[in-house]
Amino acid sequence: xxxxxxxxxxxxxxxxxxxxxPLGPPVWNQLTKPVAELRVALITTAGLHFxxxxxxxxxxxxxxxxxxxxxxxxxxxxxxSVNFDKTGFLEDVNLVFPIDRFRExxxxxxxxxxxxxxxxxxxxxxxxxxxxxxxxxxAGLLKKDKVDAVFLTxx
Amino acid sequence: xxxxxxxxxxxxxxxxxxxxxxxxxxxxQPPRALWVxxxxxRPLGIPGDRAFQHKVIDTALALLMRxxxxxxxxxxxxxxxxxxxxAPACPVSFAKRAVSTDSWKAALLxxxxxxxxxxxxxxxxxxxxxxxxxxxxxxxxxxEKLGQLLDDKVLPASELDWFKLAIEDAKVFYLExxxxxxxxxxxxxxxxxxxxxxxxGFALMKFxxxxxxxxxxxGFARIVVPRAAIDGPTD
Numbered sequence: 440x441x442x443x444x445x446x447x448x449x450x451x452x453x454x455x456x457x458x459x460x461p462l463g464p465p466v467w468n469q470l471t472k473p474v475a476e477l478r479v480a481l482i483t484t485a486g487l488h489f490x491x492x493x494x495x496x497x498x499x500x501x502x503x504x505x506x507x508x509x510x511x512x513x514x515x516x517x518x519x520s521v522n523f524d525k526t527g528f529l530e531d532v533n534l535v536f537p538i539d540r541f542r543e544x545x546x547x548x549x550x551x552x553x554x555x556x557x558x559x560x561x562x563x564x565x566x567x568x569x570x571x572x573x574x575x576x577x578a579g580l581l582k583k584d585k586v587d588a589v590f591l592t593x594x
Numbered sequence: 595x596x597x598x599x600x601x602x603x604x605x606x607x608x609x610x611x612x613x614x615x616x617x618x619x620x621x622x623q624p625p626r627a628l629w630v631x632x633x634x635x636r637p638l639g640i641p642g643d644r645a646f647q648h649k650v651i652d653t654a655l656a657l658l659m660r661x662x663x664x665x666x667x668x669x670x671x672x673x674x675x676x677x678x679x680x681a682p683a684c685p686v687s688f689a690k691r692a693v694s695t696d697s698w699k700a701a702l703l704x705x706x707x708x709x710x711x712x713x714x715x716x717x718x719x720x721x722x723x724x725x726x727x728x729x730x731x732x733x734x735x736x737x738e739k740l741g742q743l744l745d746d747k748v749l750p751a752s753e754l755d756w757f758k759l760a761i762e763d764a765k766v767f768y769l770e771x772x773x774x775x776x777x778x779x780x781x782x783x784x785x786x787x788x789x790x791x792x793x794x795g796f797a798l799m800k801f802x803x804x805x806x807x808x809x810x811x812x813g814f815a816r817i818v819v820p821r822a823a824i825d826g827p828t829d
Contacts, residue, residue: 591611
């Protein structure tokens with residue numbers, strides 16, 4: 440469990456070193472239609488991509504697109520951190536990138552639709568502000584895809 | 595996660611998602627986050643548990659209906675841990691051996707041959723799914739190169755990109771072999787076997803020490819071996 444009180448000192452100190460100031464004044468958008476009508480994209484920071492995509496570098500703020508029609512089971516991971524468990528992801532891609540769960544929500548009508556393309560980043564080794572340029576690019580792509588909401592998963 | 599959430603929301607896109615380290619989320623204040631108590635690497639909690647994963651997702655999606663933020667909610671359920679006693683036995687017996695060897699290349703290739711059958715079995719159990727393949731070289735080629743570097747006592751200073759992908763392929767190859775049989779595994783137990791019993795674990799620890807001693811490349815050591823294997827408890 441990631442309760443800091445449960446972790447050894449070396450791990451706790453490392454994780455607390457990532458406590459940083461907010462990136463700016465609070466931002467907030469109000470929901471204007473039911474969740475059942477939202478078009479949703481997934482974004483992971485787990486460093487996922489397909490084998491024929493470039494792997495992520497040691498520190499890397501770029502992103503990889505994941506087409507909504509692809510089989511999540513063909514994704515691989517090139518995250519530079521070695522300090523998290525990969526055995527769960529090995530058994531089930533949805534543990535990190537819940538694409539099948541969201542396809543089920545779409546089929547059941549609990550969300551409006553899934554985006555044409557989802558996105559993967561690699562969250563390690565950089566300050567949060569280093570992701571601004573890539574995030575703005577992805578925001579533009581999401582808007583073109585008429586995406587209303589994003590579901591984010593770390594690793 | 596928090597940074598992307600902040601920038602996307604600023605661009606007018608609603609965001610919600612998972613927080614694995616509550617303290618980091620408290621400090622960065624993304625618009626909406628659901629903190630979960632699950633281990634790093636497992637943001638949806640339990641592999642293969644569709645119902646549990648849907649509970650996590652539903653709770654995070656419900657944050658979209660809040661009227662003001664930032665919102666940081668705690669998910670009420672923990673993910674169960676797997677007792678080491680109830681986990682399937684490791685299919686391979688790794689002879690306890692000295693950290694040094696006459697030929698790392700020969701020892702690593704021998705171990706690769708032993709594990710190949712089990713990795714094949716694991717891949718079939720997962721219906722062909724494998725995480726091996728981020729490196730452009732085969733496991734055999736990577737193991738030969740890694741072994742030769744250790745035999746020559748040199749670091750891959752001009753091939754760091756290859757080295758990182760090669761060792762990540764090696765780690766997941768071993769995990770796939772060690773988990774060839776169906777069942778729930780204890781991740782810490784698997785890590786312990788890899789780092790304390792396998793020749794590859796010893797080899798990567800050797801690389802870690804070589805990087806540590808190198809004035810230019812010492813920073814690279816931390817992405818070879820996890821903190822738990824360096825600073826964690828010893829048997």
